[in-house]
Amino acid sequence: MYALRCDAVNQAIWDGLPDEARERLALALAxxxxxxxxxxxxxxxxxxxxxxxxxxxxxxxxxxxxxxxxLHIFQIDYLG
Structure with a gap:
């Protein structure tokens, strides 16, 4: 099992995603x-x-x- 690391910028992007996209991302990262x-x-x-x-x-x-x-999140791009 790998530990997830996310800086403040990427955390803000993740938090700003629409609810469904945020949930999909959480499951995929898990x-x-x-x-x-x-x-x-x-x-x-x-x-x-x-x-x-x-x-x-x-x-x-x-x-x-x-x-x-x-596992370090380097970049999150939302294409929706």
């Missing part, structure tokens, strides 16, 4: 914390560290800290 490589896709070249999480109208760029078992 799955990513459980198994980050299975729940995400490579971001560019597959280095196993920079990943993307796509939930319909939301794209999240994630940095995986495998040594520390942390």
């Amino acid at each position: 799955a990513a914390c459980d198994n980050p490589l299975a729940a995400t896709q490579p971001y560019g070249e597959d280095d196993g560290i920079m990943r993307t999480l796509v939930t319909g109208d939301i794209l999240v760029v994630i940095y995986l800290g495998h040594q520390t078992k942390t």
Whole structure:
């Protein structure tokens, strides 16, 4: 299990999403914390560290800290 890390800027973006999108994102991130490589896709070249999480109208760029078992939200884009 990976711990989720989110800075204040990305937390504000997440909090500002419509209710349904915010819930989808929370569920997708919970799955990513459980198994980050299975729940995400490579971001560019597959280095196993920079990943993307796509939930319909939301794209999240994630940095995986495998040594520390942390999942860092790098960017959240709402496309809706």
